[in-house]
Amino acid sequence: MEKLPHYKKLHLDLKGQIVSGQIPKGSLLPSENELSNAYNITRATVRQALQELVKEGFIEKRMGLGSVVVSNRKTLGLLTFRGFSEVMESSTLTSTTHILSQKSMASWPQPFFHGLSMEERQAGCFYLERVRNVEGNPVMLEQTYIPRMKLDNFWELVGDSSLFGTLTRSYQIEILQVLQDIRAISAPGSIRNALRLPEKAPLLHIYRKYLTNRPHFHVYSSLYCHTEKYTLSNFFN
Amino acid sequence: MEKLPHYKKLHLDLKGQIVSGQIPKGSLLPSENELSNAYNITRATVRQALQELVKEGFIEKRMGLGSVVVSNRKTLGLLTFRGFSEVMESSTLTSTTHILSQKSMASWPQPFFHGLSMEERQAGCFYLERVRNVEGNPVMLEQTYIPRMKLDNFWELVGDSSLFGTLTRSYQIEILQVLQDIRAISAPGSIRNALRLPEKAPLLHIYRKYLTNRPHFHVYSSLYCHTEKYTLSNFFN
DNA sequence: TTTTTCCACTTGTATAGACAGGTAGTTATT
């Protein structure tokens, strides 16, 4: 039993009710005062929870009116934070993951797409290469690099489960922010094979740096996305 | 003289000191208690201001340590909020804009890339098509649709200046959030001409919906980005 | 000298209350 802060508890409760459809899109959330009474917390704490929902794009606040549910997509915004499974898990689309490669490396690739600190460079990295499929179609190749810094039994703990879920559960590492560079490219040969693409197919290429709550610990990803059938949705704020 | 809320005042003060270099990158902001004393406001209000800076990517907060300045880039995060000029204005790259088309339309394109409310549909839209150049190279084609809702003298007020700047200054419309779908495509003929691209060049295509502080008023954009020389950088949180 | 403990300071979470300002529907006025 983990004891979450009150605002987090309310946040998750409301999010659950929104994505499950109990609070339908277009409707109003209970008012801040109602929520503060119902949960026995102050309005300030309620507002903190609602703020999270705004940030994730689930609700919009209207001064004098209330909080309007504007989306019930579980995926909204999560793409920017987490791996693929979390994004897809709630949709009706079936998604699978296929691991192509999984290894510990004493040194990082040279050149690496992002600057590294001395600490990171010396630690070496874990490397994970995965193909993500939606409805049986390969749509994304994900190459992830994790510094080997205080991550005992990493592969055993990751196992078959979500990478970012494992980081949170087993190491209390949470993603706070993501920096990324996006570009469109023509699929190179190596990627074409993995995603079964024709020559010169346009691909979305994203370099990501995940900032975490563990200082100086970052996760790096290189993503190749085939966006013909499934597009990448994001919200920003 | 507009009277800003206290937290907004502090937010702008700190932002100014960060982008001007008075508070250098890597250094710590004054602590929340120091700021609350200096400005004669409570810590809750200080935290509201700092939260904005975190959202914009200027600072990171470290529990037990303080608020670290992690960026002094004027542009950071703004790409997700505003048009092109704001993004480029602080960089050393020279950027120019060329207007291809500029008209008022009684009805929206059919089909339109995003669902519209009755209100918006009936209002018609202003249409603005622009090419953005960096160092003389065309890198982005931007097609923007603005509902004709309570925007008197729109074209006169926009003139040559920034679209989003005009919306803010003349109509007090501020962008709160951006929803977007991203995909990679092969440049279609019409776009190839405007951006002077070879056939089948990979292009980034982004559909955007800007949510504003004016209820039910949204701005829509379709962006085509040539990302060979200049990539799109974003931060998420 | 090395390790542990402690402490000052920082951010995180939370309470209780107050007033300003916007929304929408009802009621009173024209």
Add this chain to the structure above:
DNA sequence: AATAACTACCTGTCTATACAAGTGGAAAAA
């Protein structure tokens, strides 16, 4: 019937305070 005023309710901003939890350096103990 159309307009204006009122009202209940909602979010926005802010004060004052308290304690929990993490950081980093100094002091104490090994």
